[in-house]
Amino acid sequence: MQAVGRSNTPKIAYVIEPRFSGGTSAAVAAELPVAAQFGQVVVHAITSRTFGDNQHVSPVLRRMLDDLSIPLIWDAPRISADFVFLHNPSFLKHQDTLNTRIIARDLYVITHENFLRPGGAEGFDVAACLNQIEASTISLRKTLAPISPYNRRTVTEWLDTSRVARLWDVLDTDWFNICQSDMRGPCENPQDRRGRHSRPGFEKFPAIADLENCFPPHSQCNVILGADALLNARVLRAHWKLLPFDAISVEEFFGMIDFFVYFTAPTWQESFGRVVAEAIAAGKVVLTNPDTGATFGDAVLTCEPAGVNKIIADLVAHPNKYHDQVARSQAALKAYSAENFKTMLSGILSADSGVHA
Numbered sequence: 001m002q003a004v005g006r007s008n009t010p011k012i013a014y015v016i017e018p019r020f021s022g023g024t025s026a027a028v029a030a031e032l033p034v035a036a037q038f039g040q041v042v043v044h045a046i047t048s049r050t051f052g053d054n055q056h057v058s059p060v061l062r063r064m065l066d067d068l069s070i071p072l073i074w075d076a077p078r079i080s081a082d083f084v085f086l087h088n089p090s091f092l093k094h095q096d097t098l099n100t101r102i103i104a105r106d107l108y109v110i111t112h113e114n115f116l117r118p119g120g121a122e123g124f125d126v127a128a129c130l131n132q133i134e135a136s137t138i139s140l141r142k143t144l145a146p147i148s149p150y151n152r153r154t155v156t157e158w159l160d161t162s163r164v165a166r167l168w169d170v171l172d173t174d175w176f177n178i179c180q181s182d183m184r185g186p187c188e189n190p191q192d193r194r195g196r197h198s199r200p201g202f203e204k205f206p207a208i209a210d211l212e213n214c215f216p217p218h219s220q221c222n223v224i225l226g227a228d229a230l231l232n233a234r235v236l237r238a239h240w241k242l243l244p245f246d247a248i249s250v251e252e253f254f255g256m257i258d259f260f261v262y263f264t265a266p267t268w269q270e271s272f273g274r275v276v277a278e279a280i281a282a283g284k285v286v287l288t289n290p291d292t293g294a295t296f297g298d299a300v301l302t303c304e305p306a307g308v309n310k311i312i313a314d315l316v317a318h319p320n321k322y323h324d325q326v327a328r329s330q331a332a333l334k335a336y337s338a339e340n341f342k343t344m345l346s347g348i349l350s351a352d353s354g355v356h357a
Helices: 023-035 059-068 126-136 149-160 208-214 228-232 250-254 274-281 290-299 305-317 319-336 338-349
Strands: 011-016 040-045 072-074 078-087 101-111 137-146 169-171 193-197 221-225 241-243 259-262 285-288
Touching: 011 023, 023 040, 023 059, 023 078, 023 274, 023 338, 040 078, 101 126, 126 137, 137 149, 149 169, 149 290, 193 250, 208 305, 221 250, 250 274, 259 274, 259 305, 274 285, 274 290, 274 319, 285 290, 285 305, 285 319, 290 319, 305 319, 319 338
Parallel strands: 011 040, 011 078, 040 072, 078 101, 101 137, 137 169, 193 221, 193 259, 221 241, 259 285
Antiparallel strands: none
16 A cells, blocks of 8 residues: 555654543554554653653553554654654643654644633643644644544634644544444343443533432432542532442443433533443443534434433333434444544545645
C-alpha cells in the first residue's frame, strides 16, 4: 500500500502525556496497533506540569506499549517524523513552553478535550496550548482533529473567534476513539437495576436533584462506581450503593445493572464518552443527554434526568423493546471498530487527506 506517496513505510510519531488516567490514554492504546500497520511508530512522552514529576504511565497504555515492543521516549529535545500525532493539547495548560522541537511533514493535534464548555466558556487556555505547539513545530501543515460531533463544534466555534485560526486546518472526518470489545448479549428479563461509573471528579456528576431523579428509591438497584466525591462529602442515600473508583472491576459493575444512566454537570460535557461505549458493548441500555448521545446516534436513548423513570419503566415492562434497543446499540457501535479507524487513518496518511480551513 502506498501510504504517503514517496514511501511505503512512513515514520509516525505519537506525542502524548502518558499519565492521563482516562479516555486519552485508552484511545491512544487502542489505535497504536492500527498505526503500526502503516509504518514505523515511535511514542514520545512529555513531562508536563499538569502531572508533575512522577513517571507513572497509564496502565492501559503501558500494557499496549509492552505488547507492541514500542519504547516510550521521555522528553526528547527533538521529534522528527513524516506524521506527528499529538494527543490532547490540554496537558500544556499549566506551562508556557513546549521544550521539544517537532519537525514533520504533517502535524495532527487530536483534540480530546472540548475547547468550550456548555455556555461558551473555554474548557482550558486553548490559545496558550496551541501557541506552544505552533512555536515548537516546523511542518507543512498543522491540523486539528476533533474526536466527535460535539467536540468538533467546540473546536470550530472557538476558531471562529480566534486570531490563530489561520494557522490551523480542521480535519474533515472525526478522529474517533476505537471502541472494540467482545459484545455481550442483554439479560433475558431486564429489571430496574441502574448504575453509572466515571472518574470521581465533580464535573462528571449532575446536580444532586438530577442524580436523585436518575437513581430513585423505587429502583431495585442503584450502583454508582467512582463515587469518591459523594462519599467524601457525605452525600449518602439508603438506596444508593456508592463505590470508590476502582473498588470493583468494570465487568463486575456491569453485572449488577441493566440500565446505564449517565449525566454530567451542566457546566461540563463529554467530548466522546468511552464509558457509554463500554456499557453498550456490555449489553446494557444507555440513557444520556442529547449532546453525549450525538456521538453515538441510535446506540443510546437521549433524554433529560426527569424523563429517565418513564423510559426505564417502559423497557422493563416490554423486554422485547429492551432487547431491540441493545441490538440496535451494538450494531451502531460497530462504526467505531479498529477496521474503520484503519480506513480513516489510511486517508490521513495519503498525500491528499481532506481538510478544510
